[in-house]
Amino acid sequence: MMKDRSGSIRRFEEIIDREVERHPHNQPLLEAFRPLILTRNRLLEELELEENPPFQIDEIRFQGGVPAIEQHPLLLESDPWEDLVRSLIPAFQKGFPDLKEDLDRLEKALSEGVLALSDYFTGNRDGQQNLLSAWGGTLSIAAPRIGFILNSASRIVLEKRALKIAERIQGLKWEKGYCPICGSFPSLAVIGEKIGERRLHCSRCGHLWRFSRVVCPYCEYEGQEGMDFFLIEERPQEAAFTCDSCQRYLVTLYRVSDLHDRDLDVSALGLTHIDVIMQEKNFAPMTVTDWNVF
Known part of the structure; x- marks a missing residue:
């Protein structure tokens, strides 16, 4: 029986x-991403993935800072890449109408079998950039636009697998500021109202993990001097952690109690005014997302 996903x-x-x-000034950005967020979460629920080979991880290497993705393949050639990209195209058409011609070209290329999508998803970072450049030239589409679409597909697969991996690594020691699953730096931090611990959110796979409040996630600098919090006076829950050592910042939800009513990607989209302020102060984000570079 089909599961009712309307709820x-x-x-x-x-x-x-x-x-x-909360942030009416960011409504255009939130509305642009709305169709993509809704479609992504629908696909996340529908997607069934094979686990081949079975998940294995060296706990000693992991606790030494080697994330799961460097020990076990999380993006497989056999994953349904074309189906996912095709399913996402209508959401991009609705949220980003300026991409219409590019999306039409991409859809035509998929229909004609011009792109071997698995080569992108299973390749290393350099190989991916080379493919984007080559495909961009072939299709007359800017490479970052193709990357925007393809990375939205990989997010679904990574998040699906991350949900299962999170259960298997629970209890293992992890002291790095990059994601224990996919190795990416966080796009957002959350500090709870009562416990006060800091948790980091990965925009590449959606994982959330604990990390020290007195260490910079990016450069691992530790100390009272050189690290600070930038707070919005009229909105004390909206902040940014800054590190003078690496000149990076991390948008932070500070002492929040309503996480069950939030999606952290949506929260990050609503807080882009902080990204603007911090970049005007010559800080760089810990990771580049589709919405935080100006």
Whole structure:
């Protein structure tokens, strides 16, 4: 029997609506990403992935800072890349109408079998950039635009696998500021209202992990001097951690108690005014996302 997903979609609609109410100045950005967020979460629920080979991890290497993705393949040639990209195209068409011609070219290339998508998803970073450049030239599409679409597909697969891996690494020691699953730096931090611990959110796979509040996640600098919090006076829950050692910042939800009513990617979209302020102060984000570079 088909699972009724209307409740889940409605929940994400409400989360985005609340974020628009909190930050009406960021409504255009939130509305642009709304179709993509809703489609991504629908596909996340529908997607069934094989586990071949079975997941294995060297706990000693892991606790030494080697993330899961460097020990076990998380993006497989056999994953349904073309189906995922095709399913995402209508969301991009709706949220980003300026991409219409590019999306039409991409869809035509998929229909004609011009692109071997698995080569991108299973390649290393340099190989991916080379492919984007080559495909961009072939299709007359800017390489970053192709990357925007393809990385949205990889997010779904990574998050699906991350949900299972998170259970298997629970209890293992991890002291790095990059994601224990996919190795990416965080796009957002959360500090709880009561416990006060800092958790880092990965925009590449959606994983959330604990990390020290007195260490910079990016350069691992530790000390009272050179690290600070930039707070929005009228909104004390909205902040940015800054490190003078590496000149990086991390947007932070500070002492929040309503995480069950939030999606952290949506929250990051609602806080882009902090990204603007920090970049004007010559700090760089810990990781580049589709929305935080100006």
